[in-house]
Amino acid sequence: MKKDKIIIVGAGLCGSLLAIRLAQRGFHVAVYERRPDMRKGVEDAGRSINLALSARGLMALETAGIKKIVLEECIPMRGRMIHPLGGNPFLSNYSGRAEDYINSVSRPGLNLALIKEADKFENVELKFESKVISVDLEKAKIKYQLGSKTLEDQGTIVIGTDGAGSVVRRAMMGQTTKLLFNYSQHFLRHGYKELSIHPAVGGGWKIEKEALHIWPNGSFMIIALPNLDGSFTLTMFHPFEGEAGFNTLNTKEKLKAFFEKFYPSLLPHIPHLYEEYFENPVGTLGTIKCYPWQAFGKGLIMGDASHAIVPFYGQGMNASLEDVRIFDEVLEQYGDDWEKVFTVFQDARKANADAIADLAIDNFYEMRDHVDDVAFMRKRKIEMQLEQQFPDYYSKYSLVTFQPNLPYEQAMKRGRKQDEILLEMCGQNDFDKIPLADYYNRLINII
Secondary structure (H helix, E strand, C coil), rough: CCCEEEECCCCCCHHHHHHHHHHCCCCEEEEECCCCHHCCCCCCCCCCEEECCCCCHHHHHHHHCCCHHHHHHCEEEEEEEEEECCCCCCCEEECCCCCEEEEECCHHHHHHHHHHHHHCCCCEEECCCCCEEEEEEECEEEEECCCCCEEECCEEEECCCCCCCCCHHHHCCHHHHHHHCEEEEEECCCEEEEEEECCCCCCCCCCCCCCCCECCCCCCCEEECCCCCCCCEEEEEEEECCCCCCCCCCCCCHHHHHHHHHHCCCCCCCCHHHHHHCCCCEEEEEEEEECCCEEEEEEEEEHHHHHHHCCCCCCCHHHHHHHHHCCCCCCCHCCCCCCHHHHHCCCHHHHHHHHHHHHHHHHHHHHHHHHHCHHHHHHHHHHHHHHCCCCCCCCHHHHHHCCCCCHHHHHHHHHHHHHHHHHHHCCCCHHCCHHHHHHHHHHHCCC
């Protein structure tokens, strides 16, 4: 057993995986979580956007040897099933390669699996209902509330994986003059609300199981991800104001008329719409960027605590799990020289975290506005053909989602250039008469 004690604040997906990997390396790990132990009950419904687990997250899980366990809780999604208003549904595959797909997984289910795995290690302490209220970054000391008591704990280092509202990050913000800490927060003018499609009578799924469903409507949309029990988790992404705004759709009559107009094909599957809509809360959608991620060689933030993003590339969880993999690689190289490890890690991840944050915003507008657009569909058709015929071609989406060894920043730069060339060529009336090799030859020069 190593002598260093590592305090992790937050037992979410990132914190739980980090605890597992550090325990495997022989460190004494104490994990503090303000929420109750998930093993004793179910989380509140209404805020658990289903997650899309893809290659980057799977690669991180494999590092800890738990990929197989997690995949048992997943449903493959091979593409987007688009439900255009007034048109027939159609499937837009994520890739031209049959082996490339993403996986629908329940956030609470995955978190529970990771917590159970972490608890198998004797050198991991899981402290639930323990709310960290302050962090002394220079001493790696925390204060936390347990019931009516205020207690302290001392570590060698403190790592904050405590999400967008991170108390560890707030401690860094309080050291602005010493750390020259920069912080930005940007909210979309849209929020989200969770709904559901119940399983079919006798079990099974009422709509295509192996797809991420989208009902696009210009400035707003609903998506659906499948669950193992035959249900789907629906998420409304709507503005707060205007005709489609959550603040406007505030009566049963308004909601009924709105869904009949904009979501008629979905409405028969959700007879319980009114109960869920008015019971479930509206969540906000924001991007957080900051720097530095480390303080005094004693404190570090990772995951949403350092780079919260909107969910529209399906990479928020994957990026956080990838943080753990990259941190582990740096730790392997530099040992427990924590200041060196923290500095190398943050410098390796900052630009990539910013890149996926920007791509997620881009994909919000693509999913909302362009998935049923003629030019977009032309481009996707060519991309599918290219991926089927040329093994070394990857679309922007595939570079981000299915190439885990390619840093996000490189995937973004390469993918955006490819999109620019493809949209130019697909804008020609005879785009489908251009030999596929001509597309490939234009694109291969930037690969």
